[in-house]
Amino acid sequence: MKIGVVDTTFARANMGKLVADEIGDNFGDIIVVRRTVPGVKDLPVECLNLLADCDIVVACGMPGAQEIDKVCAHEASTGLIQAQLMTGKHIIEVFVHEDEETEDRKLKTVVESRCRKHARNAVMLLKDPAWFTRNAGKGMRQGKDDAGSLSH
Amino acid sequence: MKIGVVDTTFARANMGKLVADEIGDNFGDIIVVRRTVPGVKDLPVECLNLLADCDIVVACGMPGAQEIDKVCAHEASTGLIQAQLMTGKHIIEVFVHEDEETEDRKLKTVVESRCRKHARNAVMLLKDPAWFTRNAGKGMRQGKDDAGSLSH
Amino acid sequence: MKIGVVDTTFARANMGKLVADEIGDNFGDIIVVRRTVPGVKDLPVECLNLLADCDIVVACGMPGAQEIDKVCAHEASTGLIQAQLMTGKHIIEVFVHEDEETEDRKLKTVVESRCRKHARNAVMLLKDPAWFTRNAGKGMRQGKDDAGSLSH
Amino acid sequence: MKIGVVDTTFARANMGKLVADEIGDNFGDIIVVRRTVPGVKDLPVECLNLLADCDIVVACGMPGAQEIDKVCAHEASTGLIQAQLMTGKHIIEVFVHEDEETEDRKLKTVVESRCRKHARNAVMLLKDPAWFTRNAGKGMRQGKDDAGSLSH
Amino acid sequence: MKIGVVDTTFARANMGKLVADEIGDNFGDIIVVRRTVPGVKDLPVECLNLLADCDIVVACGMPGAQEIDKVCAHEASTGLIQAQLMTGKHIIEVFVHEDEETEDRKLKTVVESRCRKHARNAVMLLKDPAWFTRNAGKGMRQGKDDAGSLSH
Numbered sequence: 204m205k206i207g208v209v210d211t212t213f214a215r216a217n218m219g220k221l222v223a224d225e226i227g228d229n230f231g232d233i234i235v236v237r238r239t240v241p242g243v244k245d246l247p248v249e250c251l252n253l254l255a256d257c258d259i260v261v262a263c264g265m266p267g268a269q270e271i272d273k274v275c276a277h278e279a280s281t282g283l284i285q286a287q288l289m290t291g292k293h294i295i296e297v298f299v300h301e302d303e304e305t306e307d308r309k310l311k312t313v314v315e316s317r318c319r320k321h322a323r324n325a326v327m328l329l330k331d332p333a334w335f336t337r338n339a340g341k342g343m344r345q346g347k348d349d350a351g352s353l354s355h
Numbered sequence: 356m357k358i359g360v361v362d363t364t365f366a367r368a369n370m371g372k373l374v375a376d377e378i379g380d381n382f383g384d385i386i387v388v389r390r391t392v393p394g395v396k397d398l399p400v401e402c403l404n405l406l407a408d409c410d411i412v413v414a415c416g417m418p419g420a421q422e423i424d425k426v427c428a429h430e431a432s433t434g435l436i437q438a439q440l441m442t443g444k445h446i447i448e449v450f451v452h453e454d455e456e457t458e459d460r461k462l463k464t465v466v467e468s469r470c471r472k473h474a475r476n477a478v479m480l481l482k483d484p485a486w487f488t489r490n491a492g493k494g495m496r497q498g499k500d501d502a503g504s505l506s507h
Numbered sequence: 508m509k510i511g512v513v514d515t516t517f518a519r520a521n522m523g524k525l526v527a528d529e530i531g532d533n534f535g536d537i538i539v540v541r542r543t544v545p546g547v548k549d550l551p552v553e554c555l556n557l558l559a560d561c562d563i564v565v566a567c568g569m570p571g572a573q574e575i576d577k578v579c580a581h582e583a584s585t586g587l588i589q590a591q592l593m594t595g596k597h598i599i600e601v602f603v604h605e606d607e608e609t610e611d612r613k614l615k616t617v618v619e620s621r622c623r624k625h626a627r628n629a630v631m632l633l634k635d636p637a638w639f640t641r642n643a644g645k646g647m648r649q650g651k652d653d654a655g656s657l658s659h
Numbered sequence: 660m661k662i663g664v665v666d667t668t669f670a671r672a673n674m675g676k677l678v679a680d681e682i683g684d685n686f687g688d689i690i691v692v693r694r695t696v697p698g699v700k701d702l703p704v705e706c707l708n709l710l711a712d713c714d715i716v717v718a719c720g721m722p723g724a725q726e727i728d729k730v731c732a733h734e735a736s737t738g739l740i741q742a743q744l745m746t747g748k749h750i751i752e753v754f755v756h757e758d759e760e761t762e763d764r765k766l767k768t769v770v771e772s773r774c775r776k777h778a779r780n781a782v783m784l785l786k787d788p789a790w791f792t793r794n795a796g797k798g799m800r801q802g803k804d805d806a807g808s809l810s811h
Numbered sequence: 812m813k814i815g816v817v818d819t820t821f822a823r824a825n826m827g828k829l830v831a832d833e834i835g836d837n838f839g840d841i842i843v844v845r846r847t848v849p850g851v852k853d854l855p856v857e858c859l860n861l862l863a864d865c866d867i868v869v870a871c872g873m874p875g876a877q878e879i880d881k882v883c884a885h886e887a888s889t890g891l892i893q894a895q896l897m898t899g900k901h902i903i904e905v906f907v908h909e910d911e912e913t914e915d916r917k918l919k920t921v922v923e924s925r926c927r928k929h930a931r932n933a934v935m936l937l938k939d940p941a942w943f944t945r946n947a948g949k950g951m952r953q954g955k956d957d958a959g960s961l962s963h
Contacts, residue, residue: 736883749856788847796827
């Protein structure tokens, strides 16, 4: 099994390393291929190319806090979905918006949690896709506490 | 006949089970294939792949209440339409937005109604598409009361 | 000549019937193929499939008044344009937004006018496309009074 | 050389004629093929079809002043870009928004200037593409005075 | 190695020249192919065509300050991502929004910095893609000071 990991130099944290470490530390049988691009809009084609050889790709980015950054993230996400439809393979998008938290320290916690949890999601989609159905509707979150299922 | 049902671990209710049960309980001749993915943006490619083998797919999701969640839902919907155009088959989108209701109890009612009604819609598109034309313009709703036709 | 007409059960008026009647009453030589789907987001693939056999399709919908309904309409429109580009054939979109008028009676007038005028547009695109060039820039409207050309 | 010109009956000025005249009066060797459609959302497929036979197409439209008109224009533009990517040929979009000016007289001036200048752009892209590089970054505008290059 | 550089006559600075100079002055072995189009919406197809022959393209534009200009930029960006997915090659988008700065002098500084830095990014993607991974998450910016990595 081979997982591609793509991140950016724009991001303010080494997201690709977090994802690669989470996979490498826990699933030694999986080959990780890492790539980095300037910003989130460069992710779609890089992921597409990796999917020629990888079973799944994790696409990491950290869009800025301004309105224009939101638009860039939207364009990137649209391209990532297109790349998936072109290949029939999943790309797990791991985006952390700079304005999710106001303190660097808290933002780092979000980044680390989201990267690690989605790294696991990517692995599980390959190794045990039925795991997701066993957890359907449980309000799972990455980077934040799980919301849980709706109470009665 | 084979119907694919895809939902998410992000959702706060087991929407896929509701759809699968509605079909299984009422149409025993239909095979249901169930899949679950992390979030709504992972739905398009999963649905596309299922359509290789299924006649129709029901795609369930429960976008959050924040602005970014609305954007994610929009991206997912765009991808779901693309997947339909690539295959020539329908994907019935069943999205419930977390902010449609403020109380968990009411939101669950919306989820259950929308899932079950759209499960029936998926079946009817396969078994009796003319049923829809007999009900054209009747202001049908899923998850809420029908709006009805415009009064004179 | 064969014209496809697709509408929805979500709409609060039988738009497909209005379009089909307008064509049937005035152009007896044209075959009308009618289909109905749940909502506007189900229109693109249905229209695409009809275009395999029809020369043009009229796609009718009546998006609701909420923000989310506007987004759905936008997604549907995007898909309808894609379906046209895939087939090289026109899809005439006939959307009436529920909030165009506040009274049911007035909204019905808009629906009827827009459906009938666009039914004629679909026919003319097949029978006499040069008619449009003779009327270029005349500020024509469907569902409302013509705006007319800019005054001097 | 063959240039396609497509406009709409929705527009409140005969934009296609302005473009065709500008080309015909100044470049007698160029064949102009004119088409008209109901509104801007009908432009993409019409332009796509013309590009099978034309070297470039000029797509004219005059979106209304309401929010929904802005959305329609956006959908049309997206489709026009897709049509270009499908054919590898340019479509010069000439859109004038009804609310660019409040007086009819002034709006007509914008329409005439934008149509004529973009007609010339279409010709130059065919006859002398290097002309554009000689004018790169000069803040050229169509329908308005040139903005010029940034001052020192 | 061959790099395409496309800019516009709409821009208020000769962005293409800045990019071409940065490459030519520092990497004499790289062939630069330059093209210019009217505005940002004309970039996608021009870039697509250049990618038939170039290894990467730098797409430069300077969207105006009005809401409609933001929409145009969004449409252009979407098309640029599509062109990348069609070719499997990168297009580095270098957009400077006119309202990023209020003074011409400051805006020119942004333009120059962003053009030159992204010219280098394009070269590095060809010559040493691993350089980006070595700089992943460092909060690099073009046209502005680097944001740096999140502090502890």
